[in-house]
Amino acid sequence: QDLYQEAEDTLMLNASVIGYYSGSHSLALVKGTTLVELQTEKVIVATGASEKMLLFENNDLPGVYGAGAVQTLMNVYGIKPGHNMLMVGAGNVGLIVSYQLLQAGVNVEAVVEAMPHIGGYHVHAAKIRRCGVPIYTSTSIQKALGEEYVTGAVTISLDENWNPIRGTEKEYTVDTICLAVGLSPSVELFHQAGCRLAYIPELGGNTPVHNQNMETTLPGVYAAGDAAGIGEANTAMMEGKIAALSCINTLELSTDETVKELEESFRELHLLRSGTFGERARQGKEKVFTLWREHHE
Ligand SMILES: Cc1cc2nc3c(=O)[nH]c(=O)nc-3n(C[C@H](O)[C@H](O)[C@H](O)COP(=O)(O)OP(=O)(O)OC[C@H]3O[C@@H](n4cnc5c(N)ncnc54)[C@H](O)[C@@H]3O)c2cc1C
Incomplete structure (x- = not known):
């Protein structure tokens, strides 16, 4: 019950982000007939996918x-x-x-x-x-x-x-x-924010270039789930966890526990993508990680 209440206090439902303004990670969102501006230090974009x-x-x-x-x-x-x-x-x-x-x-x-x-x-x-x-x-x-x-x-x-x-x-x-x-990642916000996108067929099309911590080429903007490349529900949740823990760790809020949890999450994601069924996703992710490294050279 407590967790549910906590989530209720944090979640803003029926609210659509309609724009990202760089510099201060400022988001414009519409809730009902109200336009809200939200300032954040980090942004995780997990907007999912649209059907082809x-x-x-x-x-x-x-x-x-x-x-x-x-x-x-x-x-x-x-x-x-x-x-x-x-x-x-x-x-x-x-x-x-x-x-x-x-x-x-x-x-x-x-x-x-x-x-x-x-x-x-x-x-x-x-x-x-x-x-x-x-x-x-x-x-x-x-x-x-x-x-x-x-x-x-x-x-x-x-x-x-x-x-x-x-x-x-x-x-x-x-x-x-x-x-x-098939599905295509919903990348409009990444595009508007100026994150580099790359066409990766293995991940469903245009995908935000990101590293293993799920950070895009724009520092402080993270991607997770289908928006970061089409996958399935378990890998989407694990990527969300990795993005969140990476944010916590770089905001200098990290504890021994969050560092350990991040390592554990990498291991779990690796396991989820192992074997022949995960091969295509692995290849796609390798491509985006390489592009991210090249971008920062
Ligand atoms: C028909 C179908 C069947 C599937 N069956 C399975 C299955 O059996 N098992 C499985 O593991 N996977 C399945 N999947 C895949 C699975 O649904 C996805 O991999 C998973 O939902 C991805 O999670 P996500 O959080 O990244 O995206 P989503 O679950 O798509 O969530 C994205 C959320 O972001 C919100 N959003 C988007 N844009 C904005 C915005 N601008 N502002 C605010 N909110 C926004 C959306 O409203 C949505 O709620 C299926 C997919 C489809 C299409």
């Missing part, structure tokens, strides 16, 4: 959703997003959300994936296949059908250069199309 969109005919029809929206409708609001669904993307998000849709009683007609192989973990793919959902690789969506809302979808096979192969179109009667085609 696909270009195809009728992609603006009601019934075309991002996977995040589908998951929020089901898990937060208890609303079935549709009755018959086509899932686009067989990464972990596409596979896991497909399974959750099945659990909610939605019929998932098929999962299509542009790559020649399934991007997500085998265990998630196997689970939905066992439920009778086919996964078609080297296949993408060509168009959504419908006048006022989605009534169907047409998929098409892709060749090794990702060009559509005519004559391979397949029509589905669906009322919902779910796009699970």
Whole structure:
């Protein structure tokens, strides 16, 4: 209860940071109709990510959703997003959300994936296949059908250069199309602050260049979580902890305990990213750390 009260006192909810002004780490934020200026010594930007969109005919029809929206409708609001669904993307998000849709009683007609192989973990793919959902690789969506809302979808096979192969179109009667085609870090505030950004495909696109302490190229501005490169919830929380402890230590508030905790957090993050599943993220992070070092040479 005490911790909750403490958090309530510190958290400012329904408040959007709309600008960062360099020099004094000054943030402008909007809460309701009020514009608030906040002066800080350090800033940790953990703004998350936005979902990628696909270009195809009728992609603006009601019934075309991002996977995040589908998951929020089901898990937060208890609303079935549709009755018959086509899932686009067989990464972990596409596979896991497909399974959750099945659990909610939605019929998932098929999962299509542009790559020649399934991007997500085998265990998630196997689970939905066992439920009778086919996964078609080297296949993408060509168009959504419908006048006022989605009534169907047409998929098409892709060749090794990702060009559509005519004559391979397949029509589905669906009322919902779910796009699970990746995320991009939300880097607007870093950009506005003047932090160096770099295009790192392994981390989802434009990413703030940062070091192992999560500090960007602008001293005092830190990045954490998906905003610092797309990952998953555990690594996001661990990066947030590292950024916070690094701030504490450089504000000369450090104690033996915070120094020890920081070391422990590095170890835990390393463990979370070890093994083959963490390989892509490791490669991406190595790139941003190298860029950060080069920036400071
Ligand atoms: C559909 C989907 C399913 C997923 N499933 C899993 C899963 O099963 N397991 C897993 O580990 N990971 C999963 N992930 C990934 C996981 O959600 C993210 O890695 C994790 O949420 C990242 O945490 P974060 O704190 O960096 O960002 P977020 O959780 O995105 O939080 C960012 C927060 O910043 C706020 N914000 C943004 N801009 C501003 C601003 N200017 N001012 C104030 N606030 C702002 C946002 O409102 C948001 O609350 C999934 C992702 C998606 C899209």
